[in-house]
Amino acid sequence: MRIGFVGLGNMGAPMAHHVATAGHELAVFDARRERAEPLADVGARVASSAADAASGAELVSVVVLDDPQVIDVTTGPDGVIAHMDPGAVLAVHSTVTIDCLRAVDEAARERDVRVLDAGISGGVPGATAGTLLVIAGGDAATLDAARPGLAPWSREIVHVGPLGAGMAAKIARNYVQYACWAAIHHGQALAQAAGVDLATFEHIVESTDAIDSTKSTLGRRDVTRRPPSELGERGPALEAAAALGLKDLAVAEALGAELGVPLPGLTGARDGFPGSLGVTLEEEVA
Numbered sequence: 001m002r003i004g005f006v007g008l009g010n011m012g013a014p015m016a017h018h019v020a021t022a023g024h025e026l027a028v029f030d031a032r033r034e035r036a037e038p039l040a041d042v043g044a045r046v047a048s049s050a051a052d053a054a055s056g057a058e059l060v061s062v063v064v065l066d067d068p069q070v071i072d073v074t075t076g077p078d079g080v081i082a083h084m085d086p087g088a089v090l091a092v093h094s095t096v097t098i099d100c101l102r103a104v105d106e107a108a109r110e111r112d113v114r115v116l117d118a119g120i121s122g123g124v125p126g127a128t129a130g131t132l133l134v135i136a137g138g139d140a141a142t143l144d145a146a147r148p149g150l151a152p153w154s155r156e157i158v159h160v161g162p163l164g165a166g167m168a169a170k171i172a173r174n175y176v177q178y179a180c181w182a183a184i185h186h187g188q189a190l191a192q193a194a195g196v197d198l199a200t201f202e203h204i205v206e207s208t209d210a211i212d213s214t215k216s217t218l219g220r221r222d223v224t225r226r227p228p229s230e231l232g233e234r235g236p237a238l239e240a241a242a243a244l245g246l247k248d249l250a251v252a253e254a255l256g257a258e259l260g261v262p263l264p265g266l267t268g269a270r271d272g273f274p275g276s277l278g279v280t281l282e283e284e285v286a
Helices: 012-021 033-042 050-054 067-074 098-109 123-129 140-153 165-193 198-207 212-216 232-259 266-271 275-285
Strands: 002-006 025-029 059-062 089-092 114-121 132-137 154-161
Touching (some): 002 012, 012 025, 012 033, 012 059, 012 123, 025 033, 025 050, 067 089, 067 098, 098 165, 114 123, 114 140, 123 132, 154 165, 232 266
Parallel strands (some): 002 025, 002 059
Antiparallel strands (some): 114 132
16 A cells, blocks of 8 residues: 555554555654654655655554644645545544544545544554554444555454544543553552552452452443342342442541542542442342
């Protein structure tokens, strides 16, 4: 394929490298030219602008930071859309708002350019190894047209649904990750304030189901947010487990207050009962 690549940061540069070494005709651009020049050694053309990188490309991949940068490099007279051929595909890999995607798509429709939201997960190690997960939203035919250009740096391409669906899934996935990071940080702070050795606490967490039990809730949607009264014979077990969980959270809240350790995630965890706990219990109680 003829591919344009805009944005050569820690993720974009190794992704573009995989595209070049896979034999595609590649043009690359970054506002910092020094990030683009090494790719010339593997056959890429260093473009003078984002528009230049997009000119004649069948697929343009955009890997920049945020909404303003995506809008800047894609729309307007100097953006890639104005210089793409009708029928070409613009893939937005940046994690941005759905409103940003809509704005890009609206501009693209005027040029008959097809837009794909193709969020990426796997971090710099995944980009370097070429094993990123692509979380895609858009028309199936658009995704199929882009696949040869996405394949060199990905291990799997998941088509979530129409435009915006992939980005919504990526945003939700990121929320789960960062919320878990925050919970671990707050738990460590609470243990340390109580005089617990952090290495010992780490061993306890890793040796129990504190982390694995969070994974087990995925996919168990049947009783989410349903009160025990609607669960028939499963209700009493759910109600008992919810009461136990609420008690444990109350104990954690009291300890945090005593030691002066804020636990901002506690309110959200408490508000998730009993429905969220019912998701975990569904298979056990069935």
